[in-house]
Amino acid sequence: MRLAQLPIVLLATLGAATPVELRKRASQPTGLSSDSSLRQGQVNGIEKLLNQSATKSWEIGTHLEAVLELNYPSLSPFSTSSSSFASPSPSVSPFPTEIISLVAPVLSSQPSGQLQLIQDGSSADPASVGPFVILANLTLDKGGNVGGRNQQQLEEAAAGQLRALLEQTPRSSDGAISHRTGDVELWSDFVFVNTQFIALYGLAIQNTTLLQTAYDQCRLYRSHLQDPRTKLWHHIENPNTSGMKDPGLWATGNGWAAAGMLRVLATMQNSGNDSLSNDFKSQSQDLAAWVKEIVDSAWGMPQSNGLLHNYLNETSTFADAASTALVAASTYRLAQLTSRFDPLSSSAPSSSSLSSAESAYKTLTSSSHLSSSGVLAPVVDPYSYGDQMSNVKQDGSGKVSPEGEAFVLLMESARRDYLANGGKASGSGSGGASNGAGAGSRTLRTVVALVVVAGLMMLA
Template structure:
């Protein structure tokens, strides 16, 4: 029996608390040891990364694209505020230094809140349940750091989004929240969209029993989705289960969504003040991510790519999912303290992705995110692919920082170029 979350009690105080795939509407963003193998020299210079970043912001329009680009911007441009910064706090300091203030992320969140219809519980009206929730962490961050403390729109809208997920959206009988609003249907994409928001909202609930409930709820969604979608023989995840149609292909991007989403949930739990009560859950999440990473790289091609359907040798090579799974691999290496097992694969993937970025900062040879099984039209680049490049660059940079700090590179080993110092 599903436990009801009393959102009305939270909403009654939310201003005080938070201040102290298909879509029906789109919004335009206006704004274990042993030495690690040396990282290959970057093929992406800082100027190109600046173009990648600008392009990602410019073309992200659908709800999940907006949520993904806000997370990519946090990890790339504002890493001090990312959940992957072990020294970060949730919530962050109210009065951030100018150099720490995530202006672009806040501007995007503000645009979404300003355009949200009054009669919509989700942040963006959408036929996908999970996708609008991906913008939720940016809205919470904007609310916490805003100058006008009398403006309650951000806190109320974030609370409404949470209310929709936990109390209104369709579910399976055992509690898995549907990714679709018109039927009970589970998509691997959901794991990147909704559970990180649920966990992030919970981490803001400092000293409140709601924190424990929400962190557990985020973990439970990951657990249930794995239960339904994991292919027992490969340990990779199917794309879509239940509902009026299924997609049992082991779609690479879907596996990347799942791995990256579970990492964010795990890190949000670890930054909370009840993390010591969630030791087993944190271990589970890392192990579940490793299942995907390990299985994915066994199908890597000789030039470093992953195929759109990971285990199908006839499927085309996809630079987008290759970037996302490589980013999760670098993150996993730091969190598990293992700087060797999958790093050669991640480095090869990085070089493959680098070779597919053109002089204008566009990632080429990506899957079309709306069809799942065809290449993007050359004139219609993938917005999520642009963000995945930033996620990959951020994860690789942070991996190198961790290696340097822990002195685990062999003497004389080649370190990754500092792309940030080259200009971004």
Template structure:
């Protein structure tokens, strides 16, 4: 009896069990998915989570669907996407009056402090308030006071040409959430646009979904500080370019443009990636540094997740262009984006460790091996295949996804991750790593359905181990152990 109890305890520990296999089952991924939902709190985490939900649960609404995306398919039953958008609008302070709006815009444009925001309305009975979260300190790049604190009301005008920043005749606009990062709230823009379609532009906390999305668009195009080359800053109170921005802002601009048949916005998405690349790319090694130009956060290193954010953002913009009405007019832009991603993929693939992962600082041999960036690279590489752009990154992606899958522990947490609040060190858990695993497996499933293009291995399932075994959900392991207990008893 004692020996059986010890065996059950050993099975419950389970990292060794999952470590013996490489392909996570749907039951395992459901646990990863639930943790993703419970752990996400900050704007970029929930923006990434919403994208993972779309690709995993509503693939017909993802920009990666092989079918025509615009106009968008049925949005009548997307309650968890609407819940995220609802939470966003609950966080938005009450609109300011016209004179306050003008004062805020002038102050925000020139670095001044905004009026204090109004309190957030409490959720009504039966309404979702906020995603489950863990209490955490502010991210290392957050500042105590954000110049995005106040939220002017939305405008109905759709911007076409970006004016000079000192032009006071600007359409009113504001971010979806108060945030020291100008770029991160935009990652929630697609969820808000889908909620607009699903609810017929419902009003929450005195803000309508569609108007809020337009306000975020105007904020990005007209009021966020810009670098000399026109790159929209990732920060609100200074010009700072972060590689992360390529996943947050350009996909939102492209989606808004495709949805509204506005090629100028698709061009803007492409141009933003181009301007970011011109500043962040090191042409001698073809990797992007993490942060440039800013003073409040400085990181000239080649952060793996930043490079993964960049190629994954490029994949989303390519997908949006290809499924828009302007696909034939933007073949050169797609070609350019593909070539820019290829630079990063090739440089990164050459630096994969013997354990099948990339390091947190990808070209630094002393940096820890990182599941976070590895999972997002895997997702992006497989997406370039499902988009029929190239199969060149399939083997790279499979190598990474196998290794990351080994690092999903018995309770569904992705281990060996970058600390989400301090990107220079290893952390114990990461909401974005949870999302990236879901994105990678969503991409893998689509790739598998297409017949595994580019797969050079001989196994039917390239993610299984040499014996062809797939992973077993820990609940099933414990069930087997319990049955052993009763049989032996």
């Protein structure tokens, strides 16, 4: 199928999707929850650092995702309060002003005739901005523009990025799209920066072939990268003699893979169309199970002072706060989705994983790892994945990891939404969303204590 044959009718088609009443709907909080360990000043610091440092294509996409989930959750695929995700419009409230302001410079600087939204040696990384170009188009008033692009030009920009992926990128022999433009390299990162764009585009034009493509790419990448013993993913497979290779179980790569599959899963299940969601029931169950494999296996690996190692099974590698935040975020998101959608319930993260995620959240938000200025440390160097980032300063005057900063916001948003959907914040291993035993035991202990106190008062 050539993309030239696809109609570019994003605004009309997505807006026409039939909304459905979501099961187990909860209120949709924004910003920090009342149970948050973060302070607003830290969030402001993180957003400032992201505005300054997120300049690479995947950093911009991850920055946008973090802002969306924290400040505009009803427009996220994890939305629980309305059909805004499935049918956004110019009247959506709150209007995604920050998203539009971050997308505009990308569009205004895209060279004429270039299909990639941002010129990059990676075929996949620029696609991480694609979902937000679609959102900008869908929320644009008639006659308006974003980055000098009107609605038709925004549609063409999104279609061009998709065409670059599906028609102009090398593939493995079984059809896995390369993460790189020059040769076939399969990176676990691909699943986050690429597949959610393909899925959202498919939802936008109600094209089930594209939704299936997003699923298929997750399936193919898992078949190439998963280590059968640990169920974790290798970082980079490269069948060529040249190019990059990394057979290690890179922690951030596993986080990327889990987070990407969750967004494809959420797009299918939160589509606003019962028929479409049912058509992708089997694929959704697979995706949930594959995410469970990663998060349960990751938390089963050795940790150092509450943090995952940069390579999960190699205790000689440094403890990394960035990947720990992303795996924690993925754990909360999996718990939220498997609680809301009954067919996915068998893939809920283990109580041990939820306990580990909550413990990691408390560790990561402590002053020893997140400064008052919002600087996260210690973190892997995003541009040298085997090394710890050096010259990280608490006041933000040194180096920072843009993706690591964004992961903190993704973790915060995921935990907030998980708690709002009935989840339990517990570090004791009983934190499942459907597990009420802990709360019941606490209630019983409270009643017993009150009876004892009352008896003592009577004796007095």
